[in-house]
Amino acid sequence: KEQHLLLxxxxxxxxxxxxxxxxxxxQLVESGPEKVFLAVINDITAxxxxxxxxxxxxxxxxxxxxxxxxxxxxxxxxxxxxIANKALTAAYNxxxxxxxxxxxxxxxxxxxxxxxxxxxxxxxxxxRSMTFEEEIHGPAGLRYYYSVKFPLRDAAGTIYAxxxxxxxxxxxxxxxxxxxxxxxxxxxxxxxxxxxGIAHDFNNMLTGIMx
Numbered sequence: 001k002e003q004h005l006l007l008x009x010x011x012x013x014x015x016x017x018x019x020x021x022x023x024x025x026x027q028l029v030e031s032g033p034e035k036v037f038l039a040v041i042n043d044i045t046a047x048x049x050x051x052x053x054x055x056x057x058x059x060x061x062x063x064x065x066x067x068x069x070x071x072x073x074x075x076x077x078x079x080x081x082x083i084a085n086k087a088l089t090a091a092y093n094x095x096x097x098x099x100x101x102x103x104x105x106x107x108x109x110x111x112x113x114x115x116x117x118x119x120x121x122x123x124x125x126x127x128r129s130m131t132f133e134e135e136i137h138g139p140a141g142l143r144y145y146y147s148v149k150f151p152l153r154d155a156a157g158t159i160y161a162x163x164x165x166x167x168x169x170x171x172x173x174x175x176x177x178x179x180x181x182x183x184x185x186x187x188x189x190x191x192x193x194x195x196x197g198i199a200h201d202f203n204n205m206l207t208g209i210m211x
Contacts, residue, residue, distance in 0.1 A: 009044065020045050071145070071166040074152060077124065079103050079117050082161055092139060109137035120162045123149045127159060134166070144173045 006026040011019045025040040065072055065085040074083040084099040092099070092107050104113035112135060119132045129150035136143050145166040152161040 012041070021048055070168075071164070073166075074161050074163040075120055076161050077159075079120065083163070107138065112136040112138075119147070119149060120164075123151055123162045124159055127151055133169075142170075143168055144170045 008024050008026075010022060010024055012022050013019045021044050023042045023044045025038075025042075027038040027040075029036045029038060065083070068085060069087055071088040071091070072083065072085040073081060073088055076082050080101055080103055081099045084094075084096075086096065089096055089099055099107075104116055107113075108116075115134055116136075119130070119134065123130050129148065132147045132149065134145045134147050136145065146169045147164050147166040149162055149164040151159040152163050154160050
């Protein structure tokens, strides 16, 4: 008994003139001198719609990743990159796919890598979204980041990765430091002026007593 199968996609037309996509299975079955030709037609409208929607979501996800100026990334439970967007790879002079499957080791300072890994573990253990202020020594020197990290779960609800969104707040930190230093200087000046005034009054008192 020999069988020959042909599978193709085409369109069928309804009585009202509208058409719809179908999958056509043509099978030739030979049994001795007899040959039987079988045809099975399946409406694949829903399947194609689902595939189109999946592709739309994939493109949307890709556009968000590639056009965001913040770092967007994901690490698996072993601390290896699953996702690294264009802003992140460009900051470390890497190609779009070269960081996938790698860790932070060799990209940032060891202490920064340990900090990132420890924060990722906190998210994995807690199973909830968390925020961190992280320091990284990289190609651009010391940078500060405000990071939002949250767990990624599979269909069964099992956490398999940590996703992070990190915003560079280095300039904000510099401004805060300058403002703090300025406020401290103003306090020192105020104390100096107060001390000077007290010394002046005390001197006047002594002068009156000694006169």
